[in-house]
Every structure is written in structure tokens, then in C-alpha cells.
Amino acid sequence: MPLSDAHNTTANALETQGIGKRFGGFWAVKDVTFSVKPGERRAILGPNGAGKTSLFNILTGDYKASAGSIRLFGEDVTKQSIPKRINRGLRRTYQHAYLFDGLSVRDTLFLAVAGIRGGWRQVLPVRLSDPRRAEAERLAEVAGITQFLDRMVSDLSHGQRRQLEIGIALAEDPKVLLLDEPAAGLSPAERPQLSKLLLSLPKEVTVILIEHDMDIAFQTSESVTVLFNGELMAEGTPDEVMADKDVHQIYVGGAHGH
């Protein structure tokens, strides 16, 4: 039974109905319907050009959907702005770490925690005793980058930048976390550390993960969705998906995306 049907309840954390994105005459994502339960770990697989990152961009609002609808905890967010979706608990990381190079790790995490809410006090320097600083430090600890708190983001290694991305995404009570290839560019030595970090994420947070590294994807996810040429090809548990003939054909048989 497809997972979309299994999870088609009012309690879905995220639910899409026939969403698509068209660039000119080309559908980067076409008629994708799926749903993810609260607290579920879902991996999105597919070859390059399958539309995985485009799907994330539609979910976050970076791309306006050309068709279909998106529901976040039952609420239609299809036409909502990015900040509104973020305020409803949707968070993401980027395939290519996209960070504030001119800020320190501490300031970056502080900004993720504090935002710019609170009226005129937002123009006053941050006090050392500000509880939001402590929260930023806690996030650094969760992401395993405590020792780099006072380092400039531009001075971080690729792996540390990935960890910081996850730390940022965990700020301010995330409900649905979209991780776009968190292991991309990591050395083999850094990958187990990332797996450990992903497995340690709070259980109540729904995680949707795009990942090419099958070990990490299957180790950290209980369900898998496969995209191919922008369309949903298969869904199921890791074992079910790996047993799927079409999926096998893509990964072993030499079929290619765009």
C-alpha cells in the first residue's frame, strides 16, 4: 500500500496534493502527491535532475507551485510567504551550505533563535545574560560545533558548515525539517558523525531528507519516496523501495534523469 494512502489522515505533518512546478514547457516537478506523519523520518531519493530540490523549494515557498496544494498540519500553505511557513514550523537546510559568512557561529545561531521580534529592543546590543544566547549555545552543542562558537562562519570547514546548517534549522521549535543532501561533500570520516547527529534529532520533529548516500538515508529514515523525472515513482519502507523493479532499474539498470 502506498504510504500516501496509509498516512492520509488529518494528522499529517506535511501533505501535498498534485503539486508541480513548470519552467516554460518543462515540468521540474509534476503531480506529486505524498504525505508525511508527525515525527516520521522520510528519505527522498532519485537521480540527479529528478526534482528533489525543486520539490523542497516548492514546499518552502522558494518556488511558487504551478499546480497542486501543500498542507502543513492540515493548514493550506500553498500561497503563503516563506516567513509565514517558517513561523508554522517548517525549516530547511540547503544543498550548498548557504550561510552568513560575515557573522560568527554564535551570532548566526543567535539570529536563528532570536529573529528580530520584540520591538525597539532589537536595536540594543545583545546582553551577555540574554537567555537566547544560552539557547544558541545549546543548539551549537546539539549540532556538535560548540568549540567553534566564536569562529567566523567563513572560517568553518565544509562539514562544520553542514553542522551549522542543521543547528540553524533546529532553532525555534521546528516541526518539519527539510534536509537537502546534508552529507554532500563530507569526507567518509565525517559521515558517521552526521548520521549520529541526524539520529539524535528530537523524535517529535518530522524529518524529510534528500540524500544520495544510501547508508545515511536508510539508516536514518523509516520511509522512502523516490522521484524520477519530476514524478513520484515509488514509496514505501526502505526494503520495499529497494525491492521495487523500477527503482532498481534507475539505480542499477542505467536509466538517467535529466
Next chain:
Amino acid sequence: MKYLLILIPMALLPLVLNDFWLSQVLTRALIMGTIALSLSFLATYLGVVSFAQVTLAGVAGYAIAYFGPNTVGVGVPLPLIVTIPLALILAMAAGAMMGYIARRSRGIYAIMITLAIGVAFFYFTRQNYVLFNGFTGFSGVIAPALGEGNWGDPKPLYFLSLIVAAICVGLVQGFVRSPLGLAVQAVRDAPGRLLALGIPTTLPIVAAFAFSGLIAGSGGILNVWFQERVSSFSVGFGPIIDILIISVIGGLRHPTGAFVGAIVYVVLDIFAIDLIDRDRFNLLIGIVLLLIIVAAPNGLTQLITDGAKKLRGGAAKSRTT
């Protein structure tokens, strides 16, 4: 602490310098430096080079002239306690408006938009007689009374300019450590990423421009008291370029760079006549600018800082050997 090492000697300078040096060199440099600081702030922390900081200074200057005493008979005199905050608020509002207009622009496009605003304001002041008294502007704009003289006298204005400059540097350093200041820097580095944190980019951009209006407006008020006049020439293309040159000479990366640049610029402006024909000042300042850009792309302040580091490193090395 390090700023006290600069401020205390500067506070003692009136004991050794005559009125010419105090007024024509240092006070002028402090005022121009304050206006240039507003540009350095925007360039360093928001990543936007604005050509309209002189406009913001001009808004405050015109407000002081229009709502204060002048000899042209135009305006609505108000008490000083109202005029000064009003001038600063108008400069901040003008800055906020400019930020809103330029909120989606970066690089050359932001330069073009701010330049267009600056040039439009220049022509508007020349043509409007109701608010700006047209081509001639306002003269006889006297600073507030102080004992038998007024705040525009050389020593009081020097101290006032020094205090305002120090406050502005402090404000910049405080603002960039605030949540809004961090958001401004985040806009500079990755606006899309800031949006992905749920923080709209318009507010930090508008706030940064408004804050730069506060700094530029402070300089504009001092400038109108220093010159005792304000006219379209105060907000023309010449002053716009002067402020840009000052910021680049001093270095955009540090708040004090604006003042270092201003000192160099003013000294060259005054003493160029001893080196070269007065009419060739632009050639001289152009050559100096070129040399500084080649020798120290980050400005004189960076050159001085790097030099001091090297000296300290050399001294430490010689102690250990």
C-alpha cells in the same frame, strides 16, 4: 578603552592648536567624517554603497535652517528642543524611505538608485522656494547660544563635533551587535537564507538606511552650524563625491576609517595650494586616492592597523630572541 586613547588627546588639542586648525581642519574633518561614517556603515554592514548620504545630511541641515533662526525670512521658527529631534527624525524618515525604494537593489543598481535620489534632491532644492529657498538656500543659520557666544564658535563646535562623532561611532558599534544589526549583516551575506529563517529582509534594510540617516543627519546639523548656511551646493554632486572619497581613503571596513579619510581629505584640500595650483586639487586628490587604492585597497585605517600589528609582532619576536 582604545577609543579613550584617541578621544583624550583629541579633547586636549584645543590647548595647543589655534582656531584655524581647530575649526577649518579638525572640526570640518569630524563633521565630514560623521557623514562619511553613515556611508561606511551602510557599505560595511549592509553591503550597499549609497550616494545619497549627503542628501540625508542635507535634509537635517535644511530642517535646522527652516525651523530655526535664519536671515532669509523663510521658515517656521520652533524651539531648539523641537528643531534638533525633528531634523534627526526627518533625516531618519528620508533614510527609511530611501531604503524602502532601494530594498531590492544591490551593487551598481543600488548606486544608481541612491545617486538618482541624491541628484533629484539637489535639483529639487534649487527649484523649490517654499521649503528650500531655491538656488540661494538659507544663510545666517546661527548655532544655539552658549554664554556670550554660540555653539558655532571654534572651541565649542569642535567639542560638540568630537562628542557627536564619538557617540555616532559608539552607536554604530552597538547597533551592529544588536539583533537587528545582525540581521542587517545577514542581509549583506545571504538575503535568501535570512528569509529562510523567517525574517523578512525589508525591515533590516529599511532600518539600516534609517540608522544611516540618523548618523548623516547628526553630521548635517553640525555642518549647517559650521557653515552657517545650507544651499543646493551643500547637497550637490561635489559633496556626494567628497564623502565617497573620504570613505574609500579611510577604509570602509572600520567606523574610524571615515574620520581618518576626512582628516587626509581636509588637509589636502586646505594645503593643496602649497603643493599644486588650487584648481588642480581634483588631480591631487585623484592621485592620492589611486595610490591608496593600489597600496591599501581597504583604506588607510587597515594600513595603519596592519602596520601596528607588524610592529607589535616584531617587538614580541625581538623580546623572545
